[in-house]
Amino acid sequence: MGLRFFIWAGLQSNYRYTSFMYSKACEFLKIKQNPYLVLDVIEAYKVEKCLVNVKMFKVVLNLCKEAMIADEALLVLRKMPEFNLCPDTTVYNLVIRLFCEKGDMDMADKLMKEFGLIDLYPDMVTYFVMIKGFCNAGRLEDACELFQAMKGQGFSPNVVAYSVLLESMCKYGSTEKAMEFLGEMEKAGGSCSPNVITYTSVIKSFCEKGRTMEALRILDRMGVCGCVPNRVTVITLIEGLCAEGNVEEAYRLIDKMLESGTKPDGIASSVMIREICREGRVLDGFLFYDEIERMQFISSIDSDIYSILLVGLCQQSHSVEAARLARSMLKKKIRLESPYVEKIIEHLKSSGEKDLVTQ
Numbered sequence: 001m002g003l004r005f006f007i008w009a010g011l012q013s014n015y016r017y018t019s020f021m022y023s024k025a026c027e028f029l030k031i032k033q034n035p036y037l038v039l040d041v042i043e044a045y046k047v048e049k050c051l052v053n054v055k056m057f058k059v060v061l062n063l064c065k066e067a068m069i070a071d072e073a074l075l076v077l078r079k080m081p082e083f084n085l086c087p088d089t090t091v092y093n094l095v096i097r098l099f100c101e102k103g104d105m106d107m108a109d110k111l112m113k114e115f116g117l118i119d120l121y122p123d124m125v126t127y128f129v130m131i132k133g134f135c136n137a138g139r140l141e142d143a144c145e146l147f148q149a150m151k152g153q154g155f156s157p158n159v160v161a162y163s164v165l166l167e168s169m170c171k172y173g174s175t176e177k178a179m180e181f182l183g184e185m186e187k188a189g190g191s192c193s194p195n196v197i198t199y200t201s202v203i204k205s206f207c208e209k210g211r212t213m214e215a216l217r218i219l220d221r222m223g224v225c226g227c228v229p230n231r232v233t234v235i236t237l238i239e240g241l242c243a244e245g246n247v248e249e250a251y252r253l254i255d256k257m258l259e260s261g262t263k264p265d266g267i268a269s270s271v272m273i274r275e276i277c278r279e280g281r282v283l284d285g286f287l288f289y290d291e292i293e294r295m296q297f298i299s300s301i302d303s304d305i306y307s308i309l310l311v312g313l314c315q316q317s318h319s320v321e322a323a324r325l326a327r328s329m330l331k332k333k334i335r336l337e338s339p340y341v342e343k344i345i346e347h348l349k350s351s352g353e354k355d356l357v358t359q
Contacts, residue, residue: 003029003041010059017059018287020065025301032067039072042079053085054091061094070098075108086118093125100133105142122157131161136167143168158191163198170205178202182218186225191272193225198358200233208242215240215245218251242275250275251288258291270302274311283313286321306334 006025007099010017017025031037032221037353047050057080064073073095080087092111094338099108112130115122122130134143148167150157160187169178182202185194194217207214210348215237222229241250254272257264264272276285286309289301304331329336 003031003037006060006063006156007041007056008093011053011055017062019066020023022134026063026066030065034071035064035067035069035072036153038064038069039075040077046079046082050338052085054080054085054088056227056229057064057085057087058094062092065094065098066099068098070095070104070107071350073098074111076299087120089120089123090122091113093123094131096126100129103133103136105133105139109142122153124150127155128161128164132164135164138172140168140172156191159185159193159195159198162192163195163201166194166198167201168227170201173203173209173211175205186221191300194227196222196227196233203233204236206208207236207243212237212240212244212246212249218254219253232269234264234268235271238271242271247275247279254288258295263355264292266301270305273301273305277308277312282309283321284317285309286313286318286325289325289343303334307336310336325327 004245008050009015026032029037042060044050057076060076061073064070064076067133077095080264092115096108096111096242099105099111104281107131112122114120114303115126127146131143131146131150134140134146143165145163147157150161161334162181166178166181166185169181179202182194182198185192185198199218202219203215205216206212219229219233219237222233234253240249241247241253250272251339254264256266273285273289276282276288289305289309291317306325310325310329312320
């Protein structure tokens with residue numbers, strides 16, 4: 001009864017369900033646990049010879065979508081001719097999306113091919129869902145083929161469609177092909193212009209393949225196009241450069257950010273300081289820390305970084321800097337990491353900073 005009332009309410013001309021309402025209905029009616037409910041209600045309408053329309057089927061299919069029950073959604077779709085109803089593109093899109101999310105691209109592809117048999121045409125949603133589905137399934141060739149078919153049908157892909165395909169190229173294809181595709185996006189411009197997420201995908205791909213110097217060139221291209229890197233872009237580059245031992249290059253990258261007034265976040269700063277200290281250049285690590293603190297850029301540096309810096313300064317007898325850092329830690333109420341406590345206390349005592357030890 002609850003399901004039938006929900007469907008009836010969804011058919012009212014002055015009322016339209018939101019995704020939240022579909023979600024709550026699925027939760028309340030336990031449709032995911034009892035998927036047969038949607039088929040039972042369709043069968044009941046048939047037995048009772050109820051007058052139903054396409055909108056009613058859309059309400060039911062949206063419930064299937066929210067419950068993520070692809071097989072039942074397909075059975076609901078197949079019931080439409082029994083009521084002398086023809087599914088439209090939106091109806092097919094709902095079912096196709098479910099099979100794409102399930103990873104059953106063969107069934108999704110089969111459903112898309114049915115369009116021509118019933119005088120329907122795929123729309124932008126159909127193409128995008130299918131391309132994304134093929135990409136997620138690692139079927140890059142099928143995704144590229146469909147992308148070209150979409151353009152051939154007169155649809156203009158936007159940056160989201162381009163980015164989905166580009167990310168898949170980075171993951172399953174070659175970086176060279178991804179670079180060609182990125183160039184195509186830059187050339188197309190407008191709504192196809194690559195955004196920070198697009199560029200970061202390519203940068204990440206190069207870094208994962210150990211080609212960080214090429215990744216840096218992508219960063220330069222971002223600047224030319226007026227696209228500002230985000231924290232993920234910067235962290236990806238810094239971690240990639242440091243992993244390859246290019247700490248100087250990573251340092252220069254952070255330096256550029258500081259010069260331009262761009263704020264490096266806590267993670268990027270932590271990675272940088274940790275790598276500088278690992279090379280034994282603790283004083284350089286402290287100077288870097290000091291610079292970003294003076295510019296009030298320190299926000300969420302990992303607490304262990306303070307301990308690593310402090311113990312390093314103590315071991316290399318940089319007493320003045322060690323005392324400054326210790327005072328800063330006291331002010332910020334940052335506790336020492338346990339493995340370093342004894343060494344640091346011993347050094348501070350020997351350098352005449354007993355007041356810091358007692359605090």
